[in-house]
Amino acid sequence: MEIRFRGGASLDLPGKRGATNLMAALLEEGAADRDAQAFQTELERLAARFSFRATDDTISISAQFLTENKAEALALLEQALIAPRFDQAAIDRVRAQVLSGIASDAVNPRSIAGATFDAAAFGDHPYGTSLDGTADSVTALTRDDISDAHRNALTRDRLYVSVVGDVTVDQVGPMLDALLGDLPAAGPPPPANVAFGLDGGVTVIDFDNPQSFALFGHAGMKRDDPDFFAAFIVNHVLGAGGFESRLMTEVREKRGLTYGISSNLAPMFHAEMVIGSVSSSNDSIAEAIAVTRAEWARMATEGLTEAELAAAKTYLTGEYPLRFDGNASIASIMVGMQMIDLPPEYVINRNDFVEAVTLEDANRVAAELLRADDLHFVVVGRPEGLQSTK
Amino acid sequence: MTRFFAAMILTCLALTATAEDVTTYTLDNGMHVVVIEDRRAPVVVHMVWYKVGSADEPEGQSGVAHFLEHLMFKGTDMLAPGEFSQVVAANGGSDNAFTSFDYTGYFQRVAADRLDLMMQMEANRMTNLALTPEDISTERRVVLEERAQVTDSNPGALAREQLMAAQYQNHRYGVPIIGWQHEVAQLDMPELTAFYERHYAPNNAVLVVAGDVDPQDVLALAREYYGPIPANADLPARARPTEPPQRAERRITYVDPRVSQPYLVRSYLAPQRQSGAQDDAAALVYLAELLGGSPFTSELGRALQFDTQTAIYTNASYGGMSLDATTFSFVVLPSEAVSLPDAEAAMDDVITAFMNNDIDPARMEAIRTQLRASEIYALDDAQGLARRYGTALTTGLTVADVQAWPDILQSVTPAQIKDVAARVFDRNSAVTGWIVAAQEDAR
Numbered sequence: 001m002e003i004r005f006r007g008g009a010s011l012d013l014p015g016k017r018g019a020t021n022l023m024a025a026l027l028e029e030g031a032a033d034r035d036a037q038a039f040q041t042e043l044e045r046l047a048a049r050f051s052f053r054a055t056d057d058t059i060s061i062s063a064q065f066l067t068e069n070k071a072e073a074l075a076l077l078e079q080a081l082i083a084p085r086f087d088q089a090a091i092d093r094v095r096a097q098v099l100s101g102i103a104s105d106a107v108n109p110r111s112i113a114g115a116t117f118d119a120a121a122f123g124d125h126p127y128g129t130s131l132d133g134t135a136d137s138v139t140a141l142t143r144d145d146i147s148d149a150h151r152n153a154l155t156r157d158r159l160y161v162s163v164v165g166d167v168t169v170d171q172v173g174p175m176l177d178a179l180l181g182d183l184p185a186a187g188p189p190p191p192a193n194v195a196f197g198l199d200g201g202v203t204v205i206d207f208d209n210p211q212s213f214a215l216f217g218h219a220g221m222k223r224d225d226p227d228f229f230a231a232f233i234v235n236h237v238l239g240a241g242g243f244e245s246r247l248m249t250e251v252r253e254k255r256g257l258t259y260g261i262s263s264n265l266a267p268m269f270h271a272e273m274v275i276g277s278v279s280s281s282n283d284s285i286a287e288a289i290a291v292t293r294a295e296w297a298r299m300a301t302e303g304l305t306e307a308e309l310a311a312a313k314t315y316l317t318g319e320y321p322l323r324f325d326g327n328a329s330i331a332s333i334m335v336g337m338q339m340i341d342l343p344p345e346y347v348i349n350r351n352d353f354v355e356a357v358t359l360e361d362a363n364r365v366a367a368e369l370l371r372a373d374d375l376h377f378v379v380v381g382r383p384e385g386l387q388s389t390k
Numbered sequence: 391m392t393r394f395f396a397a398m399i400l401t402c403l404a405l406t407a408t409a410e411d412v413t414t415y416t417l418d419n420g421m422h423v424v425v426i427e428d429r430r431a432p433v434v435v436h437m438v439w440y441k442v443g444s445a446d447e448p449e450g451q452s453g454v455a456h457f458l459e460h461l462m463f464k465g466t467d468m469l470a471p472g473e474f475s476q477v478v479a480a481n482g483g484s485d486n487a488f489t490s491f492d493y494t495g496y497f498q499r500v501a502a503d504r505l506d507l508m509m510q511m512e513a514n515r516m517t518n519l520a521l522t523p524e525d526i527s528t529e530r531r532v533v534l535e536e537r538a539q540v541t542d543s544n545p546g547a548l549a550r551e552q553l554m555a556a557q558y559q560n561h562r563y564g565v566p567i568i569g570w571q572h573e574v575a576q577l578d579m580p581e582l583t584a585f586y587e588r589h590y591a592p593n594n595a596v597l598v599v600a601g602d603v604d605p606q607d608v609l610a611l612a613r614e615y616y617g618p619i620p621a622n623a624d625l626p627a628r629a630r631p632t633e634p635p636q637r638a639e640r641r642i643t644y645v646d647p648r649v650s651q652p653y654l655v656r657s658y659l660a661p662q663r664q665s666g667a668q669d670d671a672a673a674l675v676y677l678a679e680l681l682g683g684s685p686f687t688s689e690l691g692r693a694l695q696f697d698t699q700t701a702i703y704t705n706a707s708y709g710g711m712s713l714d715a716t717t718f719s720f721v722v723l724p725s726e727a728v729s730l731p732d733a734e735a736a737m738d739d740v741i742t743a744f745m746n747n748d749i750d751p752a753r754m755e756a757i758r759t760q761l762r763a764s765e766i767y768a769l770d771d772a773q774g775l776a777r778r779y780g781t782a783l784t785t786g787l788t789v790a791d792v793q794a795w796p797d798i799l800q801s802v803t804p805a806q807i808k809d810v811a812a813r814v815f816d817r818n819s820a821v822t823g824w825i826v827a828a829q830e831d832a833r
Contacts, residue, residue: 037696040686044756047763066763093695096725100702104650109543208647211538242484243463243475253472256531259539279539311480318482318501325431325601326770 002335003061003180006158009054009131010191010270013152016145018133022091022098023149024054027061029090031079036090039080048073050080056131057190057269058339059153064328067166074179081154082182086146095138102132109207109380113215113277116205117198117378121217125194127271155187156180162334164327193270195219200374201389202289212285212381216292217275218374223267223340230357230365231265236316237308238299238370239263239276244311246295251278257288274369286385289377297372303363317351412779413605414789417612419621420593424779424789425608426600428772434601435773436508437497438516439780441596442589444569445491445562445630445714453569454585456489457533457577462496463487464525466518471525474511481507491563492713493784499773502602506611513615516590526579534575537568545646549655549825556640556821557657560631561714591622596783600776633659633715636819649827653703653723654730656737659819660718661810663710663782665791671710672798673806674718674814679757680807681744682706682720687753690720693740699725700736713785718814730824730832741815749804761799 009020028043028050029036043050048065061081065073105111115130122128132138159180163172196219221231239247239262247261263276280288304312324330324347337346379386411427444455465471478485483500498508541547551566558564568574597616599608636659663671682705685691694701703723709716724733768774782792826832 037686037692040684041756044684044687044760047760049767064767066766093699096699096702100651100723107648107650210542211535213543241479243472244479249472252532254528256528257535259532259536279543280535281538311476315479315482319484320482322431322433322482322499322501325433325772328770 001063001065001164002162002331003063004160004335004339005059005154006057006160006269006339007153007187007190008056008058008060010057010126011149011152011188012126012131012133013145013148016137016141016149017129018098018131018138019141019145019149020059020153021054021131021133022094022138022141023086023146023153024052024059025094025098026086026090026146027052027080027084029094030085030087031076032083032085034079035085035087039076042076046073046076048076050077052080054131054153056127062328062332070167074175078179078182081180084150086143086150088143091141091143091146095141098132098138099135102130102135102138105130105132109209109211109213110215110277112205112207113213113378113380116203116380117215117217117275117376120203120376120378121196121198121273122194122271123197125270126191127194127268151184152187155184157186159183160335160338162331162338164331164334191270196271196273198376200371201376202386203376203378204383204386204388205378205380206382207380209282209381211279211281212379212383212386213277213279214285214289214377214379215275215277216289216375216377217266217273218371218376220265220267220272220274221369222272227361227365227368228265228267229353230361231369233309233312233316233354233357234299234304234362234366234369235263235265235274236312237304238295240265241312241315244315246299247276247278247292250291250295251288255287255291257284257291261288261292282382283384285379285381285383289379289386293372293375296370296375300367300370300372303366304359306359309357309359309362313354313357316354320351320354412789412793413609415609415612417592417617419617419619421612421616421619422596422783423609423612424596424598424776424783425603425605426598426772426775426779427603427605428600428775429602432502432602433499433772434502434505434599434603435497435499435776436505436512437495437598437600437776437780438512439493439495439596439598439784440589441492441594441628441784442494442585443490443492443784444565444567446589446628447562447565447585448581450573451577451581451585452565453533453567453574454577454581455494456568457529457574458582458585459487459489459494459496460529460533461521461525461582462515462519464529465520465522466515467520468514468518469511474515477507477511483508489567491567493781495780495784497776505599505603505608509611509615513619516592516595516616517619519586519590521579521583523579526582530574530577533568534571537571537574541566541568542571545644545648545825548646549642549644549823552642552644553655553657553821553823556642556823557659557717559633559636561633562630563714588622588624588626591625592616592619593621594625596780598776598780598783600772628713630714639817640821642821642823643829643832644823644825645827645829645832646825647827649825651702651723651726652730652824652826652831653721654734654737655719655721655821655823655825656734657717657719657821658814658816659715660708660814662712662714662716662785663787663791663795665787668710668791668795668798669802669806670810671708672795672802673810674708674710675761675799676754676757676802676807677811677814678706678708678718679760680749680753681741683757687756689740689744690722690737693743694722694733694736698736700728700733701725704737711781711785711787730826734822745808745811745815749807751804754804758800758802762796765796
C-alpha cells in the first residue's frame with residue numbers, strides 16, 4: 001500500500017523549517033497507548049513493514065503486510081497516522097538523529113553542492129532550503145510545532161492511495177475509510193510556484209577532496225507541458241540513457257573523465273529544472289564541464305538524429321512494461337500517476353505518447369529547452385582551472 | 391461512513407506470487423543453470439555469474455577482477471565496443487554488472503521474448519573479448535575516477551578499507567574489491583587478459599534466469615548458446631590463503647577532517663554459511679538481530695538509545711554469504727556529549743550482559759516471524775531471488791542449501807546463539823576502529 005499526501009515539507013510554517021520532516025520521522029515512534037518500543041514490538045510481531053518519509057512536496061507512506069494479519073496491521077497503521085504520540089523523549093532522540101544528518105551533510109560534497117544550488121535557484125521558497133531544516137531551526141522545534149505539522153500535512157484533501165496484492169476492490173473502499181477517514185478534512189494551501197532564479201555561470205566552493213563534484217542545471221519544463229514527451233526523449237539521448245547517452249559517451253567512454261554523468265528533467269510541483277551532475281578529479285573537472293557545455297549546445301543547435309530518436313523510442317517503449325514486475329513497483333507507479341493527474345488508461349496510452357514525438361518536435365524542443373549559456377555549475381572540491389563567475 | 395475513497399482506486403491486475411519455482415541443470419561443459427519461474431509480468435532477468443572475484447586475484451594486481459568487469463562491455467569478435475549495451479537498450483532492456491570478493495556477475499533485464507538475443511551476446515563475450523590498448527587506457531581512467539568517487543571521496547569507505555586490511559592478516563578479503571589505487575594504475579593488457587583467460591569459462595560460470603520463462607525453453611537456449619563453449623581444462627581451484635589463528639586484538643584510529651561526527655566500528659571474524667553446515671550462520675543472523683537489529687527492540691538500541699542517551703545510532707550486522715570466513719560487525723555513533731571510550735565501554739557492557747543473561751523468548755519469536763515473513767515478501771522480487779541463487783552458487787553453497795536455509799533459520803535455538811556468540815566474540819580476532827575528524831576526538 002502506497003499513501004501520499006501532497007504538500008509535504010513545503011508546508012513548514014515560517015521559522016519552523018524541519019518540522020514536517022521531524023514529524024514524519026516520528027510517526028513510527030509510538031501511537032495511541034503504545035510508546036515507541038511498544039509500537040515497534042507490535043510491528044515486529046505482525047512482521048509488517050511501514051515507512052514514513054517527508055519529501056519537498058509529499059508525505060510518503062509505504063506499508064507492506066501479510067494477508068494473515070491484515071486487520072491488525074492496518075489498525076496499527078491507522079494509529080500511527082491518526083494518533084501519533086510525539087512523546088518528548090522520542091522527539092529528542094529523533095531530533096538528535098536529524099541533527100547528526102545535518103552535520104554530516106555539512107561535510108559532504110554532494111550535499112554542499114545541492115544546498116548551494118537550491119539556495120541560489122529558489123531563494124526564500126521552501127525549495128531553497130533543505131527540508132531537514134538547520135541545526136538552529138531543528139533545535140528550536142517544540143512538540144506543538146510537531147503537532148502543527150501533523151495537523152497540516154496529513155489531511156484528506158491531498159491524499160492519494162494505491163493498493164496492490166491479495167485484496168479485492170470491494171474490500172479496499174471500507175479498508176481505506178477505516179484507515180484514513182478520521183484524518184482532518186483539509187489543510188493549508190501549498191506554497192506558490194517559483195521561477196528558477198539562477199543565471200548561467202560557475203560557483204566554486206572550496207573543499208579538500210581529490211575529486212570535484214559538479215551539480216548543474218537551468219530552468220526546465222512542466223510535466224503537463226504538451227511538449228513534455230519530446231523533452232523527455234531529448235533528455236534521454238542527452239544524459240538519461242545510461243551508457244548510450246551523449247554525455248556518458250563523450251565524458252566517460254571517450255575521455256575517461258568520470259565514472260558517471262547524467263542529466264534529468266526535474267518537474268516539481270512548484271518549479272521545474274533540467275539538472276545533472278558529474279564527479280571528476282580536480283585536474284579534469286574543468287574539461288568534464290567544458291565537454292558537458294559543448295554537448296548541451298550541440299543538442300540545442302543540431303538536435304537528434306533520426307537514428308537516435310528511433311533508438312530512444314525503442315528503449316523507452318520497451319522498458320516501460322518491464323516496470324510493472326512486482327506488487328510494490330505497481331503500487332508506487334499507481335500512486336505516482338495519481339499525484340500528477342494521470343488517468344488509469346495512461347498505462348495503456350503512454351507508449352503512444354512516446355511514439356508520437358516527431359524529429360521536428362524533438363529538435364524544436366531541444367532548441368527551446370537546452371540553453372548552454374544558462375547552465376550554472378556549482379562545483380565542490382579543489383578544481384583546477386575553474387573560478388567562480390562574477 | 392461513506393466509501394469516499396472508492397472513486398480514487400485504480401483497479402489493476404494484482405500479481406499473486408507463489409513459492410519460488412526453481413529448476414536446475416548442468417550443461418555438459420560444466421556450466422550451472424538455474425531457472426526461477428515468475429510468470430507475473432513479461433519480464434526476464436538473465437544473469438551470468440563467474441566464480442571469481444577480487445579475492446581470487448594474483449598478489450600485486452588488486453582491482454583486476456573489477457577492471458575486467460568494465461572491459462567486458464568493450465568489443466568482441468562479434469560486437470563493437472559498447473554494442474552490447476546498445477543492443478540491450480535498443481531492445482528496451484537495461485544491463486549492468488557487479489564485482490565482489492567472491493564473484494563477478496553480468497545481467498540484463500529485458501522483455502521475456504528477447505532472452506535468446508541476450509544469451510547469444512553473453513555467451514559470445516565469455517571467451518571472445520577483443521581488447522585494444524585504447525580500451526584499457528581510457529577505462530583505467532574511468533576505474534580510477536570510480537575509486538576516487540566511491541572510496542577516496544568517502545571517509546567512511548576509506549576507514550572500512552583500513553579495518554578490513556587489519557581484520558584479514560592473510561586472506562585477500564583484506565584488499566579492497568576496487569583495488570588499491572597504485573596497483574590499479576599499473577594494470578594493463580597482460581594482467582587483464584591473463585585473468586580473463588584463466589577464469590572466464592563455462593565450467594566456472596552459473597547462469598541464472600528469472601522471470602516469465604519456461605525452464606525447458608531456457609535449457610534449450612542455454613544448450614544452444616553456452617553449450618558449445620569448451621570447458622577450461624586448466625581452470626584453477628579456488629585455493630585461497632586461510633587466516634592463521636589470530637592472536638592479538640587490533641585497534642585503529644582513522645583521522646579524516648571530512649568525518650562529521652566520531653563513531654566506532656568493531657568487527658569479529660565469523661563463520662560463513664557453508665554447504666551442509668549452515669547452523670552457525672543461521673544463529674549469527676539471530677545474534678545480529680538480537681544485539682543490533684531494530685534500534686527500538688535490540689539490546690544495543692534499548693540500552694544505548696532508549697535507557698540511556700549514549701548513542702544516536704547503533705547497529706549489528708552479519709552477512710553469511712561468503713566463500714571464506716566473514717565478519718560480524720557493530721557500529722556505534724555516540725551522542726554529542728559521549729566520548730568514544732565511553733561509547734565503546736557501553737557497547738561492551740551490552741555484549742557482556744547479553745552473554746550472561748537468558749534470551750527473551752518473545753524476541754526469539756518476533757525474529758522468527760519476521761524471517762518467515764521476509765521469505766513471503768522476497769517472492770515479490772524475481773531479480774532478488776536470482777541474486778540469492780547466484781550469490782549462493784558462487785560462494786560454495788548449493789541449490790539445496792538455499793532451499794534449506796529458511797527452515798534452518800526457523801529452527802535456531804537460544805543455546806545455538808549463545809554457543810556461536812561465545813566463539814565469535816573473541817577480542818583476539820577483532821578489530822576496533824575509531825573514525826574521527828581530528829586526533830583529539832579519539833580520547
